[in-house]
Amino acid sequence: MSAPRKSRxxxxxxxxxxxxxxxxxxxxxxESVELLALAGFDFVVIDLEHSALNLETTYRLIGAADQLGxxxxxRVPTLDGGIxxxxxxxxxxxxxxxxxxxxxxxxxxxxAVRFPPRGTRGVGATSRAGxxxxxxxxxxxxxGQEEVVFIAQIESAGAARSAGEIAAVEGVDALxxxxxxxxxxEGTTEDDPRVVELITSAIAACIAAxxxxxxxxxATERSVRAAVDxxxxxxxxxxxxxxxxxxxxxxxxxxxxxxxxx
Numbered sequence: 001m002s003a004p005r006k007s008r009x010x011x012x013x014x015x016x017x018x019x020x021x022x023x024x025x026x027x028x029x030x031e032s033v034e035l036l037a038l039a040g041f042d043f044v045v046i047d048l049e050h051s052a053l054n055l056e057t058t059y060r061l062i063g064a065a066d067q068l069g070x071x072x073x074x075r076v077p078t079l080d081g082g083i084x085x086x087x088x089x090x091x092x093x094x095x096x097x098x099x100x101x102x103x104x105x106x107x108x109x110x111x112a113v114r115f116p117p118r119g120t121r122g123v124g125a126t127s128r129a130g131x132x133x134x135x136x137x138x139x140x141x142x143x144g145q146e147e148v149v150f151i152a153q154i155e156s157a158g159a160a161r162s163a164g165e166i167a168a169v170e171g172v173d174a175l176x177x178x179x180x181x182x183x184x185x186e187g188t189t190e191d192d193p194r195v196v197e198l199i200t201s202a203i204a205a206c207i208a209a210x211x212x213x214x215x216x217x218x219a220t221e222r223s224v225r226a227a228v229d230x231x232x233x234x235x236x237x238x239x240x241x242x243x244x245x246x247x248x249x250x251x252x253x254x255x256x257x258x259x260x261x262x
Contacts, residue, residue: 004139007147008071009093012042013174013212013233019224022073024216024239026051030064032240037068044070045236048087049077049098059090063128066091073151084112089127094149096176101159103169106152110171113150115141118171149173151214155181160198164205167213174234175206175213203231219243 012020022043025032036044046053046061053061058074065072074087075096084095097109111119121144126133130140152166155178159166167175177199183190190196206213212233217223219238227235238246 005143005147007093007143007149008069009043009073009149010147010173012071018234019214019228019232020234021224022071022234022236023219023243024075024236025061026053027240027244028053028057030060032244033061033064033070033072034068036240037065037070041070043073043093043234045073045075045096046092047075047239048083049075055083055086055090058087059128062087062091066093066128073149075153079108079112084109085121085124088113088121088144088148089124089129091128093147094151094173096151096153098153098178099155099159099181100152100166101156102162103165106166106169106172109152110150110169113144113148114171115144118145151176153178154202156185157182157198160202163202163213164209167206167209167211172211174211175202177202177213177215177232179215200230207231219246 020042022041022045023036025044025046033044044065046058048058062072062074071093072091073094073096074092075098076083076087077098079097088095095109095113100106100109113119113121115121115123124130125137125140150171151174152172153176154160154163160182163175166172179190179195179199182198183192183195186195188195203213214234215227215232216236217227224235224237
């Protein structure tokens with residue numbers, strides 16, 4: 001019998017010397033995921049909220065990440081339509097849900113990713129998540145109950161103030177601060193002292209509740225250093241499109257600089 005499968009995302013969070021490093025995936029190309037895995041990212045968040053990715057492409061991106069040893073998380077735009085069920089059957093290690101403002105919304109998200117009696121997820125053991133029926137159903141169920149993660153995204157002042165209560169909900173495994181939406185909802189910018197205080201208090205409340213909290217930032221040493229100093233356990237460094245664009249722009253700048261020397 002093979003050893004029980006473990007969540008790579010949870011393992012990255014538990015690794016000494018963090019934070020766990022991830023990035024968003026927005027491009028409909030498995031090559032993006034291959035390159036990110038080769039670069040050494042711990043996880044990717046395949047973004048169905050702010051991209052044109054469809055479920056079939058998401059299915060292939062999940063498979064590529066999984067085969068290359070990188071944790072695939074999927075940000076779903078909503079719980080409607082059974083989308084969480086489908087991406088988990090496709091092999092996602094977890095779900096990220098945006099705009100979780102209340103305990104009730106957190107509870108609904110947690111139920112969507114767990115099997116009964118803890119939740120409402122249906123059994124699909126002949127999917128990729130169950131190795132097409134090749135693994136014992138008990139192990140398939142165990143992984144879904146114990147290893148799959150639900151990440152609640154905090155993106156409003158109300159959510160930030162309720163972060164401790166949301167983090168305490170059974171089945172909420174981590175939180176992610178959406179600073180851009182939070183500040184926009186307050187009609188200001190991310191460096192506004194009011195927003196900084198809201199985020200700082202949310203981080204402290206999550207840590208007190210024993211839940212990891214993460215953020216999305218730039219792909220720079222300064223950004224990661226700030227994330228660590230703030231208390232984040234995981235951080236997303238840009239996205240695949242931005243990383244490609246930055247590398248391309250840097251290459252062109254180098255080439256133009258050489259050309260201007262002649």
